[in-house]
Each structure stands twice: as C-alpha cells, then as structure tokens.
Amino acid sequence: MKVPATLDVNGVRYPIELAPNTSLLVAVRDAIGLTGSKEGCDDSECGACMMLLDDRPVNSCSYLALQAEGVEITTVEGLADGDELHPLQAAFLAESGVQCGFCTPGMLVSATALLRANPTPTEDEARIALSGNLCRCTGYDGIVKAVLRVSADSST
Amino acid sequence: MTVTSLLVAKTTDEAVEAMAEGARPVAGGTDLVVGARQGKAALPDRLVAIHRLEELAGIASREGSIAIGALTTHATIASDPLVLERLTALADASAIVGSHATRAWGTIGGNVMNASPAMETGGPLVCFDATASLRSRSGTRSLAVADLFTGPGATIADPDELLVALEVRVPRVGTGSCYLRLEYRRQMEIAVVGVTAVASVDGERVTDARVAITALAPTVRRVPEAEAALAWGDAEGAAAAVAAAAAPISDVRASDRYRRAMAAVIARRAMDVAVARARGDVVPVPANQRYWGSAR
Numbered sequence: 001m002k003v004p005a006t007l008d009v010n011g012v013r014y015p016i017e018l019a020p021n022t023s024l025l026v027a028v029r030d031a032i033g034l035t036g037s038k039e040g041c042d043d044s045e046c047g048a049c050m051m052l053l054d055d056r057p058v059n060s061c062s063y064l065a066l067q068a069e070g071v072e073i074t075t076v077e078g079l080a081d082g083d084e085l086h087p088l089q090a091a092f093l094a095e096s097g098v099q100c101g102f103c104t105p106g107m108l109v110s111a112t113a114l115l116r117a118n119p120t121p122t123e124d125e126a127r128i129a130l131s132g133n134l135c136r137c138t139g140y141d142g143i144v145k146a147v148l149r150v151s152a153d154s155s156t
Numbered sequence: 157m158t159v160t161s162l163l164v165a166k167t168t169d170e171a172v173e174a175m176a177e178g179a180r181p182v183a184g185g186t187d188l189v190v191g192a193r194q195g196k197a198a199l200p201d202r203l204v205a206i207h208r209l210e211e212l213a214g215i216a217s218r219e220g221s222i223a224i225g226a227l228t229t230h231a232t233i234a235s236d237p238l239v240l241e242r243l244t245a246l247a248d249a250s251a252i253v254g255s256h257a258t259r260a261w262g263t264i265g266g267n268v269m270n271a272s273p274a275m276e277t278g279g280p281l282v283c284f285d286a287t288a289s290l291r292s293r294s295g296t297r298s299l300a301v302a303d304l305f306t307g308p309g310a311t312i313a314d315p316d317e318l319l320v321a322l323e324v325r326v327p328r329v330g331t332g333s334c335y336l337r338l339e340y341r342r343q344m345e346i347a348v349v350g351v352t353a354v355a356s357v358d359g360e361r362v363t364d365a366r367v368a369i370t371a372l373a374p375t376v377r378r379v380p381e382a383e384a385a386l387a388w389g390d391a392e393g394a395a396a397a398v399a400a401a402a403a404p405i406s407d408v409r410a411s412d413r414y415r416r417a418m419a420a421v422i423a424r425r426a427m428d429v430a431v432a433r434a435r436g437d438v439v440p441v442p443a444n445q446r447y448w449g450s451a452r
C-alpha cells in the first residue's frame with residue numbers, strides 16, 4: 001500500500017507515492033529518477049548511497065524515505081552549480097580520484113560532509129572520515145589528495 | 157512481511173500509544189533497516205518513527221548524574237564536553253560507532269535496545285551504573301542497563317515499552333575510563349572484541365575499578381574478577397581474568413580462540429588508558445586511534 005509523500009531533493013520538491021518500507025535510496029532513484037546515488041552493498045557497509053539530510057551524511061539505503069520528509073536532501077546531483085563543477089568534483093578529476101566511478105557519488109557527498117564539519121582536515125582525518133566509503137579501484141590516494149586540495153584551496 | 161504503516165510521531169505520548177497498539181519504533185534506522193535486509197528480522201508490520209521527538213534528544217547535567225535522551229545521536233555524545241571529561245569511555249565508544257553517516261543519525265537508544273553483544277555503548281553504560289527509563293502506556297519504570305540485556309538482540313523490555321532516557325552516575329574526580337575494541341576497519345565496524353575499563357585512583361594507587369566485556373559473551377557484562385584484580389593494582393591478572401571470563405562465539409569475523417586471545421590484549425590496553433586518564437594524562441578520544449598508527 002503506497003502513501004503520498006513529498007521529498008525535497010536538491011532544492012526541488014517532488015510529490016511521490018511510496019510504500020512505507022521504501023528506503024530513501026530507492027525513493028530517490030526509482031520514484032524521483034535521480035540515479036546519481038548508487039546502491040553498492042544495500043547494507044550500510046560501502047557508502048555509495050550516501051546523501052546529506054540537512055547537512056548530515058546518511059546511508060540512504062538504510063534510511064526510510066518517509067522519515068526524510070520535511071528535511072533538505074542533497075544528492076551528488078545537487079553539488080554542482082549548473083555546469084560549474086563543485087570544487088570537490090573538479091579536484092577529483094584533477095587528482096584522478098575517479099576510476100570506475102561507482103563509489104564517486106558517495107565519496108563526494110561524504111567528503112562534502114567532512115569539509116563542512118572540519119574544513120581543514122589532516123590527511124589522517126580525511127582518510128578516517130572516508131573509511132565508511134569503499135573504493136575498489138583507486139587505492140584512495142587520488143581521492144584523499146582531492147579532498148586535501150579543496151581544503152587547502154579554501155583555507156588560502 | 158510488508159510494512160503497512162509508518163506513523164511519524166509528534167509527541168512521546170503519541171509514540172507510546174502507537175506502540176501499545178502494536179507499532180514498533182524506528183529512529184535512525186541504522187540497525188532496524190539493515191537488519192531487515194540481512195534477514196535477521198523482518199521489518200515490523202507497523203512502524204512509529206520517533207526521530208522528530210526532540211524532547212528525547214540531548215544531554216543534561218543533573219546533581220551527580222548525567223541524563224542522556226534516548227534519541228541523542230552518537231555524534232552528539234562523542235562531542236559533548238561533559239561526556240568527554242567525565243564519561244570518557246562512552247565518548248570512546250560513541251565516536252567509533254559506524255561511520256560519520258551512522259553517528260549523525262544513529263541513537264544511543266537504538267544501540268542499547270538493539271542489544272547486540274558487540275554494541276559499543278553497552279560496556280561504558282554498564283560500568284557507569286547507567287539506568288534506563290522505559291515508558292509505556294501504563295507508566296515509566298527504571299532499571300539498570302546491566303539488567304536490561306537477556307541475550308543476543310534481546311532485552312527484558314516489553315514490546316510496548318519505549319526507552320526514553322538513560323541516566324548515568326558521574327564518577328568521582330580522579331576517575332579515568334576507556335572503551336577499546338579490536339577492529340578490522342576504522343569505520344562501519346562493530347567490536348570483534350571490546351573492553352571497557354574504569355579506574356579511580358588515589359595518587360598512583362588504583363582504589364576502585366570497573367571492567368566490562370563486549371563481543372565476548374551473549375551480552376555485554378561486567379567481569380568482577382577483573383575488577384578486583386585491577387583495584388588491587390594487578391592489571392596483568394585483570395587481563396587474564398577477562399580472558400578467563402570470555403565465552404565468545406566463532407563467526408565469520410573471528411574464531412572463539414582468537415577472540416579469547418585478543419580479550420587479554422584489548423583488556424590490558426583499555427585498563428592502561430583508563431588508569432592513565434585517571435592520573436590526568438590526556439589520551440585523545442576515541443582511544444582506538446592510539447592503535448591506528450598513521451593512516452598511510
């Protein structure tokens with residue numbers, strides 16, 4: 001049985017209908033059609049589904065969509081400003097922080113949350129904060145460099 | 157089973173009423189939703205979402221005790237100055253639950269009522285003599301967190317009882333504490349072996365101690381033999397007592413033999429940090445980061 005709900009994603013209000021057990025990830029991907037957030041493990045291990053709820057990171061595969069009514073949801077699609085990449089996205093490209101790209105949306109969102117909470121993390125802090133996001137390609141070096149590059153750029 | 161309804165409660169009364177009618181609570185969903193997918197337990201037929209109940213979130217200092225609302229997130233607990241100073245082991249534990257995404261939404265109430273033998277916050281709560289307030293339509297009762305757990309994933313709470321708050325007695329000045337776990341990953345991990353140690357000192361001498369084990373028995377529980385040894389100044393003996401008290405399982409993460417062997421190691425480290433903190437040494441929270449080395 002579906003119930004009506006309105007989700008506010010990246011500043012747009014989407015009226016949709018959801019079964020009560022629908023995860024936020026499935027709601028945003030299937031009901032709304034924003035497929036940037038990925039389903040990796042569907043088990044809160046990999047972080048590929050990470051979104052922001054009012055600035056706080058959430059593993060959206062394990063959060064019920066109906067609980068996200070009334071808060072601002074940000075997905076990877078909400079980071080860029082039109083055609084202007086978010087500084088983290090530009091830094092991921094510059095530092096080769098992307099290979100297959102599957103973890104990238106979650107990495108970007110996780111790094112966004114990190115930098116909002118701690119604008120100038122040390123390398124250790126960046127690595128530890130991103131430990132909830134698994135990447136099977138890059139070896140993490142490019143990703144961490146990208147985060148530190150944005151941090152350095154914003155602090156100068 | 158499919159979820160037929162989800163009510164977003166606006167008041168605690170409304171939530172408790174829904175639970176009396178058979179609904180089950182969900183806050184951050186970090187255990188409930190994941191558990192449903194792993195096949196541990198299907199999502200309840202009827203859910204009441206309690207995440208908007210601000211009256212159940214927050215940390216308040218009372219005379220001699222600290223009250224922690226059930227909906228207080230791990231992130232809030234791990235950064236609370238009072239918890240960091242006086243209940244350091246609880247900050248150690250809250251700071252390593254899940255990842256920053258888990259800590260932003262996961263609550264201490266959920267961690268407690270999920271009652272995993274590997275839960276991070278249970279050992280500190282038990283060692284700090286925490287009490288839990290359970291509320292139902294018929295009233296509120298308080299009981300020791302130590303008496304709450306009856307087995308893996310099981311508590312003595314009735315299905316219609318909502319954990320609303322935890323109250324922790326503030327240990328005396330000169331007390332240090334530590335929660336430490338064996339882990340394979342720095343985030344999205346739960347204890348492979350965990351030990352909580354609380355030590356009160358008079359000068360150099362340990363006068364009183366508490367020790368609890370995590371992921372080493374069907375429930376988190378204290379180890380009186382280890383407490384007696386540590387209070388006697390015998391950390392080595394206390395660590396051996398922890399290993400002797402351990403009755404771990406073998407699972408995909410570790411064999412029982414490995415867990416028992418590591419129990420003594422983790423216990424020794426946790427006790428060393430607790431005593432050091434009691435003596436005024438600064439050991440940053442979470443204590444686990446002491447053993448992370450450089451991330452590179």
